[in-house]
Amino acid sequence: MTPAQPTRDRLLDAAERLFAEHGFDGASMRTITADAGANLAAVNYHFGSKSALIHEVFGRRLAPMNVARLQLLDAVLEETAQRGEDRPTPRAVLRAFLAPALSLGRQEGREFFVLIARAHSSPHPELQAHIVNQFAEVAVRFGAALQLALPSAAREDLFWSMHFTVGALCHTVVNTQLLTLMSEGLCTDVDEDAVLERLVAFVAAGMEGGLDS
Amino acid sequence: MTPAQPTRDRLLDAAERLFAEHGFDGASMRTITADAGANLAAVNYHFGSKSALIHEVFGRRLAPMNVARLQLLDAVLEETAQRGEDRPTPRAVLRAFLAPALSLGRQEGREFFVLIARAHSSPHPELQAHIVNQFAEVAVRFGAALQLALPSAAREDLFWSMHFTVGALCHTVVNTQLLTLMSEGLCTDVDEDAVLERLVAFVAAGMEGGLDS
DNA sequence: AATTCATTCAAACGATTGTTTGATACGATC
DNA sequence: GATCGTATCAAACAATCGTTTGAATGAATT
Structure with missing residues (x-):
């Protein structure tokens, strides 16, 4: 057979x-x-080799996810222009960044996102370099979009905010079971849309509010 | 010799x-x-055994860090009471939680914190259980303090916010070099006090602002 | 001086790691 | 129908893994 x-x-x-x-x-x-x-x-x-296998596992999922991110970002910018507004909201930009990641965790590649978050703290330097390359364009595009959404923010602040955001995202995807454990079952990730909105609200508020302080 | x-x-x-x-x-x-x-x-x-060695490596640093957290929290609550105020600010509580972690990363146990963040996404389940046990008291105390600081927040919201906060913290400690790389040297962790204040500002704003939305 | 105990040492243990080999099977191409 | 290239297979490769052993060491105690 x-x-x-x-x-x-x-x-x-x-x-x-x-x-x-x-x-x-x-x-x-x-x-x-x-x-x-x-x-x-x-x-x-x-x-x-095994190392090459690891790279292929990443390449298969990373590219589509980042393509989806850029498409969503384009949609956000286009819709903003159609409304006659001159800048998008931070929330919309952040949602375009976060949604494909959580969405990927929902469907077929669910295990994959645990993996990519794990790779972020992996001791394999070549793996980190691979990820950085894959994310380069996304980082540039979203950095520019955030700068547009928050014109008064310093570039340095935006980088830090994105860094914190990625941290919250990765930790959420990988360790929500740990949260479920600590909250004694109060918090779960069954409703992934709700998780996304929680995350978006949190990091958007952090980005807007954390600047002027 | x-x-x-x-x-x-x-x-x-x-x-x-x-x-x-x-x-x-x-x-x-x-x-x-x-x-x-x-x-x-x-x-x-x-x-x-090697497994027992890993546990000892953690036990040596984890206990003092969490003791420092609880002491700082006590100081915050005491100072709040002395001022005649009925509740602490979220920032003060969060700073008490984050400062010992970043401070530990500054001094002797610098490598250790990379390690504990790495353990959070480790595939060793016994290690995760060990960490959860070590953090149980801290989670309870800070959960209560945050509930006091943000009385209108639902318990569920606070758990999620703390989860995002831990994620941002771990990612910051472990992967700031990755941020330095992506920002082309603009963002570094040389001034760890500044990093702490950035992080505190971000998660405090996320916690306060992310709730009513 | 004899004995006890904790520590260190070289050496080997069996198990598992990623990788390579050479033979075998299957289909397409000439 | 012979030939070629792809794919799969069992078997073995050298290397490294965590762990164990039993002797040697040295200081403290009796």
Whole structure:
């Protein structure tokens, strides 16, 4: 019997899930290939090495997510112009940045976003460099949009605010179960739209209010 | 020659530094013991296992940091009462929570805080449980203090806000070099007091402003 | 001086790691 | 129908992992 999906894709899926669950070092080639129903040598054949596999796992999801971010940002800017307003609201810009990330966590690539947040604090420097490259354009575009939304803010302030925002985002995606634990079940991430709005409200207020102080 | 510090402490120092740099799996017993100038078997003799060593590395720093947090919180509440005010400001409470963490990152345990932030997204479940236990009292005390500072806020909102705050904090401590990279040197963490005030301003505004929306 | 105890040491343990090899099977191309 | 390139396979590779062992060390106690 021939599986519906080619081996290469099954390897990526298995790797994504197992990396998210056990970390990059915790998931071995044997568990990955076994989970994918492939031979042990399959990863080295299709990707060359485990390191290259990790890069491919990221490349497969990162590009679409950042494309979605830029599209949403374009939509926000366009709608702003149609209304005759000269600048977008910080909330709209931030929502365009945050929504694709949380949305990606909702659908097929749910495990992936745990993974990307984990990579942010990963000890693999090459992985960090890879992520920085993938985010370069997004950082520039959203930096400019935020500068437009908050004209009185210093560029330095905006960078810091975005940094805090990314931190809150990553921590939310990865460790909401920890919050559920600490809040004794009061806070959960079942309603992801509500989580998004909470996050948007928080960072938008932080950005607007944290400047003049 | 007898080293100034006993082997046990040298092992903890080396482990703390190497765990922060290479991760828990990336730092091996051999590199740790070699860095500490001890025999390979030293860790198993003094701590029993690598896992127990990790727990000890955390226990050594976590307790003092959380004690400092609670002391600062007591000081804030006391000063508030002396002024005749019935509630503290959110900023003061948040500063009491954030300052010991950033301060710990400044002095001797600088590597440690990279480590604790990394542990937050670690794939080792026993480590997460350990951290949750250590933070239980701090969470309760600061939860109550924030409820006092923001009486109109729902308990659920406060939990989420604290969650975002911890995320921004961890990401700041661990990945400020990433921010420096993206901002092309504009943002650095050389002035840690300034970083603290930025962070306090951001999360305080997020907490106050993010609620009524 | 003899003994006890904590510590350090070199050496090896079995297990697991990522990777490589050479053979085998399958389909398309000539 | 022979040939070529892709893909999968079992098997072994060298390296490293955390841990254990048993002897050697040295200071403190009896």
